[in-house]
Amino acid sequence: MTPKLVATDLDGTLVRADGSVSDYTRSVLAALEARGVPVIFVTGRPLRWTEVVFEHVGSLGLAIVSNGALVWDVAAETPRLERAISADLALRVCEVIREAVPGSAFAVETIHGFAMEPHYVRHQLDGEARRAPIEELVDEPLLKLLARHEELPAEDYWAQVEKATGDLVTVTWSSTTALLEISAPGVTKASTLALVCDELGVAAQDVIAFGDMPNDLPMLTWAGTSYAMADAHPSVVACATHLAPSHEDDGVARVLAGVFAL
Structure with a gap:
């Protein structure tokens, strides 16, 4: 067919x-x-x-x-x-990931654009963007929460974050680095x-x-x-x-x- x-x-x-x-x-x-x-x-x-x-x-x-x-x-x-991921859920997930995998850094994608924490290592295509603590960045629903780690292998980081977050959110990976893409549950x-x-x-x-x-x-x-x-x-x-x-x-x-x- x-x-x-x-x-x-x-x-x-x-x-x-x-x-x-x-x-x-x-x-x-x-x-x-x-x-x-x-x-x-x-x-x-x-x-x-x-x-x-x-x-x-x-x-x-x-x-x-x-x-x-x-x-x-x-x-x-x-x-x-x-x-989208609600602001409350996004902040909760960040807390869970930080506790489970210290050294994690976060960035956010909203309908209005991209922003990141001060220590988040940006992609070359990201250009200049707002930098602030995650608590200040999450002021509206997120299309995507990004989490990255500069020391862990990509798939190890994915496994640890997925285990820590459970069914709170959907965690996936499509990069050559330890950069995770987090969506709302389901x-x-x-x-x-x-x-x-x-x-x-x-x-x-x-x-x-x-x-x-x-x-x-x-x-x-x-x-x-x-x-x-x-x-x-x-x-x-x-x-x-x-x-x-x-x-x-x-x-x-x-x-x-x-x-x-x-």
């Missing part, structure tokens, strides 16, 4: 290492658009990093960002759905994609999904057909039903061209 909807991660999946979308991938996305097949970008990127690819979202005009915390209506430039790429698909009348079995990192696992498990990229995290390769060529080799586009006989 030919899928009715495409859901794809961006970094390490659809987008090349230099941040570009190749001409070939552009042509495949355009061909799917012409056939009326929706393509939804489902990314851990915050809104401020996703806007650069909005020209490729197609007529559906929706993007799922911040690991499912926000569904953005591109044409209207407005949120369609927000699934909020994942999959749970938000399911809500969007329900509105569109598309069943999980009719979705083909692509990803490369642990934050993609829920989506790949949920979708009827799933592809891990060739250089994906081992847990993603083990989870997905198929393997796609690397993102550097236009893996998503090449698979779609075959599946839809483009």
Whole structure:
């Protein structure tokens, strides 16, 4: 059965290492658009990093960002759905993590932008941002709470934080460093994609999904057909039903061209 909807991660999946979308991938996305097949970008990127690819979202005009915390209506430039962490819960989680793993530093993503603690080591793309203690930064609901550690290996840190927080929040990881992405309880790429698909009348079995990192696992498990990229995290390769060529080799586009006989 030919899928009715495409859901794809961006970094390490659809987008090349230099941040570009190749001409070939552009042509495949355009061909799917012409056939009326929706393509939804489902990314851990915050809104401020996703806007650069909005020209490729197609007529559906929706993007799922911040690991499912926000569904953005591109044409209207407005949120369609927000699934945020309450301020009280965010502060409680910070206390739990600090007690369990000393040395943790925090940053926040809201609908209005990014801010971080003074000792948080920022990403090169973050630019200048407000710096203050976490108690001052959490003054509204958060799309994402970020926690990082400069001494622990990434997956060790993930395991310790996940154990400490339990079901208080959803903790995932998609970085090469010990940087964790924390969402409201039950909020994942999959749970938000399911809500969007329900509105569109598309069943999980009719979705083909692509990803490369642990934050993609829920989506790949949920979708009827799933592809891990060739250089994906081992847990993603083990989870997905198929393997796609690397993102550097236009893996998503090449698979779609075959599946839809483009």
